Amino acid sequence: MSEFESISFPSQLRSDFPIKEQIEESFQKLDQSNPYYQLASFSFNEIVRFEQNQRLKKEDLLVRIHSPLPSGKVSLRSLNLVSSGIQRVFTSLYNTFFGKGNNRGMIPKEIFESSELILNATSAGSFRLHLNLKNSNPIMASHDLAALDQLTQLFDELEKREDYTDIAEEYGNRTFNILRNWFQDLDKGNVEFEYFNNKNNKAVVLNKEKIRKATQQLESIKTKEILEPLMVSGELVSASSTNNSFAIIMDNGQTLKGKTTAEAFKMGLTINKKYKFNLTKKIIENTATGEQKESYFLNSTEEF
Structure with missing residues (x-):
């Protein structure tokens, strides 16, 4: 063989390798007394960590719920208050900017489907929700990014706007009412959270004081x-x-x-x-x- 002669290796497809579940099954059958057990345990944990990191890199939104419980734990009440509220506001925003913008009646089915948020993963750090948009249609990609920007902007403007009537005018009366009811629940539940939009690298912190102030202003306006x-x-x-x-x-x-x-x-x-x-x-x-x-x-x- 000459010094520069190439060596051909058989090509390997993704299907040639075992899936994670098969590796996990084999690992669980391995006796702890086996001299290779620790190496196998370390390798499998690295595979799990790699998959988690890959999922987290793809997230559209990161929501961090402040919790008095140990890191990585949160009450179901707080989890439901934050996650369901974000979904309702986001769907209404999506309808305002890309749907019929109707403030009464049913929101179109296609808007519900396009605006659906998916819990991609959770992680410690109080309690973090890693969220993605369910819609994977590349034609709607620009709409998705614009809608996420509008959601971030709405949270940001709750602190900056002096006249909340502008919020009703710009984001729609339906969104305004949903936002008011949601913030009333957050204030009563003593819940606070942070919102991070990975698409525009923008973070918004909604602590208890800001939520209480925004709630008072939202309640003061009847539209x-x-x-x-x-x-x-x-x-x-x-x-x-x-x-x-x-x-x-x-x-x-x-x-x-x-x-x-x-x-x-x-x-x-x-x-x-x-x-x-x-x-x-x-x-x-x-x-x-x-x-x-x-x-x-x-x-x-x-x-x-």
């Missing part, structure tokens, strides 16, 4: 939603299927911006083209102060 049909004509100057947004310059020269659904883009919208726009004008009114916030939703278009 009323008014819907009005609106027909306008003008030029479509921007449209984004990423966040289902649009902007038009009306015939009177004013600019109007709003939201729509993915269905609107199937109609073949063309930028810089004139249309008649069938809109719904939504008014969120703070009944305590009389202040109103307006937003617009595009239902359909008609070419001139």
